[in-house]
Amino acid sequence: xxxxxxxxxxxxxxxxxxxxxxxxxxxxxxxxxxxxxxxxxxxxxxxxxxxxxxxxxxxxxxxxxxxxxxxxxxxxxxxxxxxxxxxxxxxxxxxxxxxxxxxxxxxxxxxxxx
Amino acid sequence: xxxxxxxxxxxxxxxxxxxxxxxxxxxxxxxxxxxxxxxxxxxxxxxxxxxxxxxxxxxxxxxxxxxxxxxxxxxxxxxxxxxxxxxxxxxxxxxxxxxxxxxxxxxxxxxxxxxxx
Numbered sequence: 001x002x003x004x005x006x007x008x009x010x011x012x013x014x015x016x017x018x019x020x021x022x023x024x025x026x027x028x029x030x031x032x033x034x035x036x037x038x039x040x041x042x043x044x045x046x047x048x049x050x051x052x053x054x055x056x057x058x059x060x061x062x063x064x065x066x067x068x069x070x071x072x073x074x075x076x077x078x079x080x081x082x083x084x085x086x087x088x089x090x091x092x093x094x095x096x097x098x099x100x101x102x103x104x105x106x107x108x109x110x111x112x113x114x
Numbered sequence: 115x116x117x118x119x120x121x122x123x124x125x126x127x128x129x130x131x132x133x134x135x136x137x138x139x140x141x142x143x144x145x146x147x148x149x150x151x152x153x154x155x156x157x158x159x160x161x162x163x164x165x166x167x168x169x170x171x172x173x174x175x176x177x178x179x180x181x182x183x184x185x186x187x188x189x190x191x192x193x194x195x196x197x198x199x200x201x202x203x204x205x206x207x208x209x210x211x212x213x214x215x216x217x218x219x220x221x222x223x224x225x226x227x228x229x230x231x
Contacts, residue, residue: 036222043118043207043222044158090157100146100211102220104157 002027004074004091006105013081014113021076021108023091032094033074034102035065037087044090050074061085081112117141118210120223127198128231135193135226137208144210147191148220149183152205164191188213198230 003026013019025031032051036044048059055067065076076089088107095101117140127133137147145166150158162172162183170183180202182194191210195202205227209220 034219041123041205041225041227043120043224044209046219046221049219100148100163101160106157107155 002031002093002095002103004033004093004103004105006089006091006108008108009106010109010111012111012113015083016080019078019081019085019110019112021089021091021110023074023076023105025072025074025091025093027072027093027096029096031074033065033067034092034094035059035063035074035076036090036092036104038090038107039087047076047089081110083112083114086110086112116212116221118144118208118221118223120206120208120226122226123224124227124229126229126231129199130197132194132196133198133228135195135206135208135228137191137193137210137223139189139210139212139221142210142221143188143213144191145188145213146211147185148209148211149181149191149193150207150209152207152225154205158207161193195228198228200230203228203230 005024034049035047038044048057050057050067058064063078090107091105092102119138121136147164149161152158161176162170164170164183164185166185172178185191207225209222
């Protein structure tokens with residue numbers, strides 16, 4: 001079975017500080033991993049994805065994520081947080097058996113304080 | 115590019131009535147659209163996969179007779195919640211996969227908040 005886990009319900013960080021939102025995955029083969037952001041009462045916006053290649057993936061709005069196969073992790077990072085980054089972040093993995101099906105994590109609420 | 119819209123953005127209805135939610139891909143053709151349901155402070159749960167011109171595929175536990183899905187064109191899918199009840203109140207989000215997309219990336223709509231009184 002494929003799944004992702006986001007161990008933190010909430011992450012608090014001061015503006016200007018680096019941020020990390022954690023995600024671990026459980027996939028029997030090579031994972032296709034995604035990060036999405038959701039603002040209140042809005043749909044999900046794509047941030048970045050890892051398919052293959054470089055372990056460090058760069059995405060939208062200055063976010064990046066590092067794929068770590070040995071730790072089965074795909075943590076989302078940003079060097080300097082902005083208040084406007086405050087939102088709900090979802091990690092997702094694409095199903096190996098149904099390419100149209102995504103398994104989403106439970107979400108992590110990021111709070112960036114001025 | 116790759117914009118997905120939903121209409122309405124929110125709806126309040128009485129118990130027992132039916133509600134239709136539209137999902138449109140505005141600037142691309144979507145052979146496949148997906149309907150998700152999101153409960154407060156929880157993740158998205160896939161309800162069904164909608165393929166243009168064919169019957170939708172429902173996830174286990176989702177009542178197909180209650181959640182009617184129609185994908186009549188390459189840019190429009192509709193979800194009709196029939197005989198809605200308060201427990202159907204939720205945030206419904208659609209997504210669309212661009213025709214010919216390589217990595218199955220999905221583009222999400224802004225969501226529709228349904229409140230059943």
